[in-house]
Amino acid sequence: MTTTTERPTTAATENRSSMKRSNRWVTVLFLGPAILYLALFFGYPVVKNVIMGFQQYDIATFFTGEAPWVGFANYTEVITGALFSKALLNTFLFTIGSIVGQFALGMALAVFFRRRFPLSGFLRSLILLPWLIPLIVSSAVWRWLLDTDGGALNRFLMGVGVVDQGIPWLTSTSLALISVIAVNIWIGIPFNTVILHGGLQGIPDELYEAGALDGATGWRAFRHITWPMLRPVVSVTLVLGVVYTLKVLDIILGLTQAGPANATQTLTTQSYQLSFQSFDFGQGAAVSNILIVISLVFAVIYLRANRRAVDE
Amino acid sequence: MTEVRRPWLNTAFGLLIVAVLLFPIYWMVNASLQPGGATLDTSWFPLNPDLAGYRTAISEQGGNLVTSLVIALGSVVVSLVIAIPAAYVLAQFDFRWTNLVLFAILISQMIPGIVIANALYSAYADLGLLNSIPGLILADSTSGIPFAILICRALMESLPKSIVEAALVDGAGPVRAFFSIVVPVSRNAIITAGLFTFLFTWSDFLFALTLTTTEDVRPVTLGIYNYIGAYVNDWSSVMATAVLASVPAIVLLVAAQKYVAAGATGGAVK
Numbered sequence: 001m002t003t004t005t006e007r008p009t010t011a012a013t014e015n016r017s018s019m020k021r022s023n024r025w026v027t028v029l030f031l032g033p034a035i036l037y038l039a040l041f042f043g044y045p046v047v048k049n050v051i052m053g054f055q056q057y058d059i060a061t062f063f064t065g066e067a068p069w070v071g072f073a074n075y076t077e078v079i080t081g082a083l084f085s086k087a088l089l090n091t092f093l094f095t096i097g098s099i100v101g102q103f104a105l106g107m108a109l110a111v112f113f114r115r116r117f118p119l120s121g122f123l124r125s126l127i128l129l130p131w132l133i134p135l136i137v138s139s140a141v142w143r144w145l146l147d148t149d150g151g152a153l154n155r156f157l158m159g160v161g162v163v164d165q166g167i168p169w170l171t172s173t174s175l176a177l178i179s180v181i182a183v184n185i186w187i188g189i190p191f192n193t194v195i196l197h198g199g200l201q202g203i204p205d206e207l208y209e210a211g212a213l214d215g216a217t218g219w220r221a222f223r224h225i226t227w228p229m230l231r232p233v234v235s236v237t238l239v240l241g242v243v244y245t246l247k248v249l250d251i252i253l254g255l256t257q258a259g260p261a262n263a264t265q266t267l268t269t270q271s272y273q274l275s276f277q278s279f280d281f282g283q284g285a286a287v288s289n290i291l292i293v294i295s296l297v298f299a300v301i302y303l304r305a306n307r308r309a310v311d312e
Numbered sequence: 313m314t315e316v317r318r319p320w321l322n323t324a325f326g327l328l329i330v331a332v333l334l335f336p337i338y339w340m341v342n343a344s345l346q347p348g349g350a351t352l353d354t355s356w357f358p359l360n361p362d363l364a365g366y367r368t369a370i371s372e373q374g375g376n377l378v379t380s381l382v383i384a385l386g387s388v389v390v391s392l393v394i395a396i397p398a399a400y401v402l403a404q405f406d407f408r409w410t411n412l413v414l415f416a417i418l419i420s421q422m423i424p425g426i427v428i429a430n431a432l433y434s435a436y437a438d439l440g441l442l443n444s445i446p447g448l449i450l451a452d453s454t455s456g457i458p459f460a461i462l463i464c465r466a467l468m469e470s471l472p473k474s475i476v477e478a479a480l481v482d483g484a485g486p487v488r489a490f491f492s493i494v495v496p497v498s499r500n501a502i503i504t505a506g507l508f509t510f511l512f513t514w515s516d517f518l519f520a521l522t523l524t525t526t527e528d529v530r531p532v533t534l535g536i537y538n539y540i541g542a543y544v545n546d547w548s549s550v551m552a553t554a555v556l557a558s559v560p561a562i563v564l565l566v567a568a569q570k571y572v573a574a575g576a577t578g579g580a581v582k
């Protein structure tokens with residue numbers, strides 16, 4: 001505290017009020033464009049989607065400009081359709097499977113890279129690569145790796161004699177979802193590792209030293225020191241993971257185009273197909289609104305977890 | 313950091329993990345260097361590297377790579393111009409609705425892209441922004457702008473108010489203080505925001521897929537999708553395109569490593 005702030009002179013007060021006035025100007029000038037952008041590219045689409053969900057908004061709309069109000073017809077049609085329950089179940093399996101896999105492996109790697117050994121920092125930064133390359137590139141690479149006839153995985157498995165015929169990883173209805181989940185886990189490992197490693201670095205070494213005196217080492221140290229200290233970071237990682245996984249489109253379209261026979265259809269791909277392949281924007285909006293509600297539930301959990309992380 | 317007894321054993325194990333995790337990327341590079349045509353027996357090592365895949369990739373996708381580059385650079389400019397001043401106000405001013413705006417930004421990052429695409433399609437059709445570079449730049453900035461605001465604000469908040477006030481006392485207006493003090497000292501956050509915005513936009517697939525209907529404006533991600541959407545009989549040129557599309561990520565990881573770590577953690581926890 002300086003003395004000037006304790007005893008403001010009249011000149012300083014005057015100066016401050018003129019500063020406030022010009023600040024209002026600057027606020028409008030500096031913050032205005034950002035608010036306008038958020039309103040146009042986030043606010044408008046959400047409102048528009050809610051409205052479109054109640055309209056018969058299809059290819060004819062683009063010619064006549066008319067989108068008759070149909071109440072809940074889009075929702076009832078979508079929800080009672082054969083595809084919806086499958087897409088909902090797949091969304092659930094895809095999200096849970098991806099998150100569990102990414103988190104468990106990311107955590108294991110984060111704990112491993114907390115050790116001090118030659119090249120640890122270099123190796124840790126190398127594993128970020130799968131996270132930085134475009135998702136559609138990863139999808140293309142994995143499509144070739146998992147190809148039934150010429151894919152590297154099947155050639156390896158046949159080479160060592162585990163199987164005598166190529167496994168249809170992406171073209172069999174019973175395997176496709178599992179393969180897509182596995183690829184998404186591969187993509188998510190780096191992000192989980194980095195965030196959890198950052199969280200682990202924040203735990204003071206003294207806690208482990210004190211724990212070691214009480215006999216808490218290895219698994220017990222993880223259970224009683226690492227896990228409780230890491231909880232705020234864990235909740236943020238998990239919720240962000242869920243929100244990102246719910247909206248995945250690139251990987252599924254790139255690997256299987258939501259097939260075979262809708263085996264990898266999720267709410268996001270269904271919404272895409274309804275709007276942009278069947279040009280039924282009303283039904284597409286209905287599905288994506290259901291997706292928004294699911295995302296928002298997790299958003300609330302995220303904000304609460306985030307606030308707790310900031311408070312602590 | 314934990315001390316370990318046999319450090320080199322850990323290094324060996326770490327190398328093994330990295331080798332397994334990065335095998336797909338090795339395979340991409342390896343396959344891109346194989347001669348095209350008969351692809352069923354891709355050899356395990358590129359012993360006789362062949363650049364035919366790259367020649368096909370550049371002749372078929374070269375224009376799309378340029379399109380992606382223009383859109384990504386455009387989005388970096390738009391995002392930073394909109395985000396940096398906003399971050400400054402949100403970090404340093406006693407603005408009444410700061411928390412509300414921050415809340416809106418956090419929520420905006422949860423909105424699925426397909427929702428935005430659904431609504432923008434008809435709006436873009438009316439405004440003539442479908443199949444246009446400005447249209448894609450604006451839509452793609454939906455990832456860059458919230459991220460850039462959050463990451464720049466986090467740094468600007470840690471700046472002592474006194475350094476800006478000192479400039480104001482010296483007679484500089486708030487705008488001049490912003491350009492001559494706030495922007496230079498926030499350099500690291502701005503670079504991180506710019507690099508990640510570039511990467512987000514370069515990687516965009518959703519808006520490229522939904523907001524273009526012709527081949528006039530086609531980012532390279534969509535080019536790759538069109539390759540793999542049909543039966544592929546020349547994987548070497550697909551993989552060569554994939555390698556070219558990965559160049560920004562690789563450059564970023566090699567040349568700007570500290571910004572990558574900052575971006576990864578900064579985006580998650582405020």
